[in-house]
Amino acid sequence: MARRVCPSWVGYLLLNPLRRLVEDPDQVLGPLVRKGTIVLEPGCGMGFFTLPLARMVGSHGLVVAVDLQKKMLSVLRRRAEKAGLLDRIDLRLAESGTLGLKDLASKVDLVAALHVVHEVPDQAAFFSEVRETLKPEGKLLIIEPRGHVSRMQFEETVVAAEKAGFKFEASFGRVRGRSALLARM
Numbered sequence: 001m002a003r004r005v006c007p008s009w010v011g012y013l014l015l016n017p018l019r020r021l022v023e024d025p026d027q028v029l030g031p032l033v034r035k036g037t038i039v040l041e042p043g044c045g046m047g048f049f050t051l052p053l054a055r056m057v058g059s060h061g062l063v064v065a066v067d068l069q070k071k072m073l074s075v076l077r078r079r080a081e082k083a084g085l086l087d088r089i090d091l092r093l094a095e096s097g098t099l100g101l102k103d104l105a106s107k108v109d110l111v112a113a114l115h116v117v118h119e120v121p122d123q124a125a126f127f128s129e130v131r132e133t134l135k136p137e138g139k140l141l142i143i144e145p146r147g148h149v150s151r152m153q154f155e156e157t158v159v160a161a162e163k164a165g166f167k168f169e170a171s172f173g174r175v176r177g178r179s180a181l182l183a184r185m
Contacts, residue, residue: 005119006045008071025052028175032110032141036060040108040133042099042126043067043116047076053112054085064090064108066099097125104133111140115177117157118149127164131184140166140182143175154178 029049033039035058044050044065053063067073073091080086094100111130120126130140140161144154158168158180165185172179 008069025049037109038062038107040064040111042113045072047079049114051083051085054088066092066094068094099129101133106135108133109138113142115145117142118144123160127161131165134184138184142180144178146177149178
């Protein structure tokens with residue numbers, strides 16, 4: 001599977017409010033997020049999911065939003081400031097080959113890998129790194145777009161996550177894409 005990073009200009013298209021009609025962040029993530037939750041969102045882009053997550057975690061929670069592109073994070077920062085949510089979001093620029101999350105070891109409740117895993121060149125390393133951030137009872141939600149990821153490719157992704165120490169719990173029926181909810185083992 002060819003991997004490429006989503007160009008930053010596409011980030012503006014992904015913020016279209018009409019997207020909520022087919023993928024409402026509150027409906028998708030609401031059942032998994034409570035006040036005080038710490039969520040890791042790798043590949044956050046310009047924050048289509050990040051801002052709703054920040055509202056869900058409340059003033060005592062945190063969303064760690066990581067992206068490879070400075071442009072994505074700068075737009076997300078402006079949007080979070082405007083929404084009054086920046087204090088609930090930890091913005092991080094990923095480095096080549098790592099998300100740079102060692103300081104989060106066993107602190108994260110949920111990793112929300114939303115439309116991003118198909119862009120990761122080394123899925124085994126990715127899953128290993130995010131697993132280390134999770135609390136023992138932590139969850140990993142993977143959602144991938146059907147248009148970019150075939151059923152077979154998605155199954156290979158889930159197998160890679162399982163090899164990294166996750167256990168498949170369920171498909172996540174609240175989305176149109178391919179999805180899996182996994183637990184840290």
